[in-house]
Amino acid sequence: NNGEWQDIFKDVVMATHYVDNLSSRFNLDTRNVILTGHSSGGHLVLWLAHQEKLINKSKTMQVKAVVSLAPLTDLAEVARNDTLPCHQTVEGLMGGPLSKYPQRYKEASPIHMSNTGLELIVVNGKQDSPGFYKQFVDYRENMSKRGHEIRHIEVQPSGHFEMITPGTTAW
Numbered sequence: 001n002n003g004e005w006q007d008i009f010k011d012v013v014m015a016t017h018y019v020d021n022l023s024s025r026f027n028l029d030t031r032n033v034i035l036t037g038h039s040s041g042g043h044l045v046l047w048l049a050h051q052e053k054l055i056n057k058s059k060t061m062q063v064k065a066v067v068s069l070a071p072l073t074d075l076a077e078v079a080r081n082d083t084l085p086c087h088q089t090v091e092g093l094m095g096g097p098l099s100k101y102p103q104r105y106k107e108a109s110p111i112h113m114s115n116t117g118l119e120l121i122v123v124n125g126k127q128d129s130p131g132f133y134k135q136f137v138d139y140r141e142n143m144s145k146r147g148h149e150i151r152h153i154e155v156q157p158s159g160h161f162e163m164i165t166p167g168t169t170a171w
Contacts, residue, residue, distance in 0.1 A: 005095035030061040042071030050113035065119035073139035076105040115148040125158030
């Protein structure tokens, strides 16, 4: 099914809208929400940040910023780079190879998206895979050319997982 690749993105939007339900049920203040995610989750929150029309349908939630930890920003580059640990996973997510579905990869990659009105904060580990770090640098440059500056925090010592591993210096 050609639509299945979009299901995870639809789920992320629906989960965001579900916060409306939770906010009234649990009396949550949702006027200053910060979305965060790590690695593939970092990719999804950056993707979501660029979908303002979708996230602004929320009745009560006001997303102010996104904190993306060690994100993937260019799924086509991940598909091309077989040294990255998630190389094969991306093809499964996108429902097929880059050679067959280049437009899908583009639509799902924050590096190709327009500006967002949200503050974007990206956290990277200095010792992360060079392929992951290069993606961030390319994303930041592309966004800068479009007039959107990204706040960058570089964690040292940290690779890809130390920043989310309790007990490590990076944590």
